[in-house]
Amino acid sequence: MIEAVGLTKRYGDKTAVYNLSFQVRPGAVTGFLGPNGSGKSTTMRMILGLDNPTSGHVTIGGHPYRKLPNAARHVGALLDAKAVHGGRAARNHLLSLAQLSGIPARRVDEVLGVVGLQDVAKRRSKGFSLGMGQRLGIAAALLGDPQVLLFDEPVNGLDPEGIHWVRNLMKALAAEGRTVFVSSHLMSEMALTADHLIVIGRGQLLADMSVTDFISANSADFARVRTPDTEPQLREKLTSALTEAGGHVLPEQDGALRVTGLALPRISDIAHESDVRLWELSPHQASLEEAYMRMTQGAVDYRSTADQKAGLQQPLPPGAQPPMPVPGQGQPGWYAPPPPQQGGQPFAAPQGAPGQAPAGPYGAPVAPGAVPGGPPANPYAAQQAPQAPPVPQAPAAAPAPPATAPAPASDPTKPEDAR
CATH class of the missing domain: 3.30.70.100 (Alpha-Beta Plaits)
Incomplete structure (x- = not known):
């Protein structure tokens, strides 16, 4: 079992995870969901001892990962399928991991067969496709026959047959009484695979319940x-x-x-x-995707703006010139997504009173037609029409050198996304 208590991780003034507590129990597939930058990868790294929490702690079977004897025999993980020496053959890569953990060499051939790579075992991994790399990463996670397994986007790059195989593999592992913790953005796949869900947003816990209860609590049938x-x-x-x-x-x-x-x-x-x-x-009945979107709509940092092409087709008023947008803070056309909560302040979902305009992620009213949480509507959209080509005239004199355009304002450095 994985147990996190009060996990907090800060990078300078950036809070990636704040006061996060949950349990991942054996015998079930637990899905780990959240928007990009919500802190899922950072949480998994803290579980595996790759990052030290600023405060709080996390244990596996009652012990921190670093204190587990021969951790590879207890915990298997796939965080980055590309973390492989490209010049090394698939079998040699697994064999080196087995030798480091005292795992018999015959186990290497067993897991290669499980993931379907036995025919390419002697090929160098740098020639592998994305899906083959994922299979090799899963083989490495299964190498020590561990009781606890963590997978970060395990179906990334797999074809439909491979996705179906991973789904059945995880269910089989959980049915054997193992702890299976899976992070994914494919809601349809999580609906078919996961039994329990842990949902976070901006590093904080939003939900910890079964899939059925999650859909029921965040949808209107x-x-x-x-x-x-x-x-x-x-x-x-x-x-x-x-x-x-x-x-x-x-x-x-x-x-x-x-x-x-x-x-x-x-x-x-x-x-x-x-x-x-x-x-x-x-x-x-709402799908898991609909329920997830409703739950996390206030915790999304990066939103698309509305396409303004229609406004470009409107004619300019006589004598009017469209303003030139200048990249940089405070200038038309500039937009940076609102940063996640700073300093570890708790995140509260926006609440709107009846009759009021919908609120963005930070409670500010959203203008009609604008995307909640996105930038304000472009005030120049109705004026930015293409100019008719000028009528060619004979040059009367050599043109004067063009005036030096002012240098655009530099885009301020944005805080690094949460891992």
């Missing part, structure tokens, strides 16, 4: 109801009846109704009592 399209009066009649029964009804763009607050049998009874024919009555 509803029933989808459709009446005959040729009889809109039936839809209105059913809407009134469902509302009177305590349901909440919202129309959808395709003419269906989204109903919450009532069970499907109750909706069917109300439709029957109201003499309304139904073309569709189906339940909808």
